[in-house]
């Protein structure tokens with residue numbers, strides 16, 4: 001039993017990416033783990049100010065809701081990011097969230113004190129949904145997610161990306177998306193269990 005941290009980054013509550021994420025969460029629960037969802041749009045967070053205030057300590061000096069997020073990322077046994085495609089990439093909510101991990105970049109590369117040990121190989125998963133049939137948009141979003149996982153010492157595991165999905169909730173009419181997400185969540189939970197991680 002462990003906690004998987006889910007970052008939902010659409011402003012639409014129960015929109016397509018969040019519905020996918022919830023099915024993923026049901027799969028996680030099926031395997032006896034717990035998924036804790038954070039809605040980035042509900043957080044009171046600032047943009048990274050590139051102030052280098054984190055350089056000496058690896059800790060962000062901006063006192064906002066991110067201060068409650070850092071310990072959750074440090075203690076989760078896996079993490080899943082979910083985003084709609086906006087203007088050909090991830091939502092600005094998710095990018096803003098990711099940029100706030102510049103302090104972890106400092107901790108890892110300049111202070112040699114990463115918040116998460118690389119050897120732990122905690123898995124990171126990516127979910128995205130877009131209206132257009134443009135694979136490149138999902139790839140744009142995914143490439144940034146991979147950079148994020150690398151910098152916070154999570155190991156990118158896999159992704160599910162659905163295109164041609166636009167109106168709120170229409171992912172429910174997709175023939176297999178929610179079932180795929182459920183199965184992916186199950187597999188992800190097994191992958192992030194310390195017993196099976198290395199097998």
Ligand SMILES: Cc1cc2nc3c(=O)[nH]c(=O)nc-3n(C[C@H](O)[C@H](O)[C@H](O)COP(=O)(O)O)c2cc1C
Pocket residue numbers: 010011012014015016017018083084085086087088089129130131132133134137165166167168169
């Ligand atoms: C500001 C904005 C920009 C968007 N840009 C794109 C885009 O570039 N490509 C695309 O395929 N869909 C785009 N969309 C459509 C959303 O990705 C689509 O509606 C998606 O299903 C929303 O997921 P959600 O319900 O989780 O918010 C955009 C939507 C908004 C609101």
